[in-house]
Amino acid sequence: MNGRVHGKVALITGAASGIGKACARHLAREGATVVLTDRDAGGGAAIASELGPPHVFRRLDVTDEPGWAVVVDETVAAHGRLDILVNSAGIGVMGNVETATLEDFRRMYAVNVEGTFLGCRAAIGAMKPGGGGSIINLSSVAGLIGVPDLAGYCASKGAVRMLSKSIALHCARAGYGIRCNSIHPSFIDTPMVDAMAAEMGAAMGDAAKARAALERAVPLRRLGHVDDIASLVVYLASDESRFMTGAELPVDGGLTAQ
Ligand SMILES: NC(=O)c1ccc[n+]([C@@H]2O[C@H](COP(=O)([O-])OP(=O)(O)OC[C@H]3O[C@@H](n4cnc5c(N)ncnc54)[C@H](O)[C@@H]3O)[C@@H](O)[C@H]2O)c1
Known part of the structure; x- marks a missing residue:
């Protein structure tokens, strides 16, 4: 531990799995007090107990507006401040513009966009009295380039990209x-990508083939590791990045450089 975020208080959504879980581990290791949140209470509580006090888990569905106020108020009451918000909770449902259902489209918007909006708004209210903070939103390469079979996901992640810039300004x-x-991020090895590979695999006849196709699509020829994202989150959360705001940072093995 180098204490790069020592003394800071962080709130993470989607902390029960994948990228959010890795962010919790990295931020805790670097000295932050972490409030882990997720709609998955069992998974979130398990990570919090692995990390131990002062880190805690609070159940939060990011689409729940009053729920945000409760968790942020509790965080400030317990720890005196909020310095870092990582919005990692997200869902992805495959479907092109002709096959996607309006229900799936709206569900992705509710979690990915509205959830991020609600979190940023609640966090800003709590960060202002402390004199500042850092908000880190998980968009996707699908928020930068189009993917035919991810119509709703692309739309939602593009919205997260622009929402972040508006908030920054x-x-x-x-x-x-x-x-x-x-x-x-491009494809990071998490349950979300496992699910995507399984769905693609059903069409291609083999999930391993689908995974290999995802790896081939990346110039560095591998899936990303959650630590590849969590390292950047620590940097953005720390004062090392104090002159960075409104930036969009691909961590994609070169995918969007093509
Ligand atoms: N894995 C990738 O390849 C990849 C690529 C680009 C972007 N992302 C983005 O990174 C973020 C994290 O993805 P991941 O791969 O860790 O996914 P994941 O499925 O492993 O974890 C997502 C977490 O979000 C939680 N969640 C979902 N809906 C929620 C809600 N309404 N309220 C609270 N929690 C909720 C889930 O319970 C889960 O714990 C997402 O926003 C995702 O879109 C992931």
Whole structure:
């Protein structure tokens, strides 16, 4: 541990799995007090107990507006401040513009976009009195380039990208000292990508073939590791990145460089 975020208080959504879980481990290791949240209470509580006190788990569905107020108020009451918000909760449902259902489209918007909006708004209210903070939103390469079979996911992640820039500029203009940046991963080895490979595999006849196809699509020829994202999250959460706001950062093995 180097204490790169020592003394800071972080709230993470989607912390029961994948990228959010790795962010919790990295931020805790670097000295932050972490409030892990997720709609999956069992998974979230397990990670919190692995990390031990002062880190805690609070159940939060990011689409629940009053729920956000409760968790953020509890965080400030318990720890005195909020410095870091990582919006990692997200869902992806495959479907092109002709096959996607309106229900799936709206579900992705509710979690990925509205959930991020609600989190940013609640966090800004809590960060202002502390003189600043860092908000990190998980978008995707699908928020930068089109993917035919991810119509709703692309739309939602593109919205997260622009929402992050709007928040960054608002907070800069207001002099809050709050920064907001978006991260754009390609395929990271998590349950979300397992599910995607399984669905593609059903069409291709083999999930391993689907996974290999995802690896081939990346110039570095592998899936990303959750630590590849969590390392950047620590940097963005720390004061090392104090001049960065409104930035969009691909962590994609070169996918969007093509
Ligand atoms: N894995 C990838 O390849 C990849 C690529 C680009 C972007 N992303 C984005 O990174 C983020 C994390 O993805 P991941 O791969 O870790 O996924 P994951 O499925 O492993 O974890 C997502 C977590 O979000 C939680 N969640 C879902 N809906 C929720 C809700 N309404 N309220 C609270 N929690 C909720 C789930 O319970 C789960 O714990 C997502 O926003 C995803 O879109 C992932």
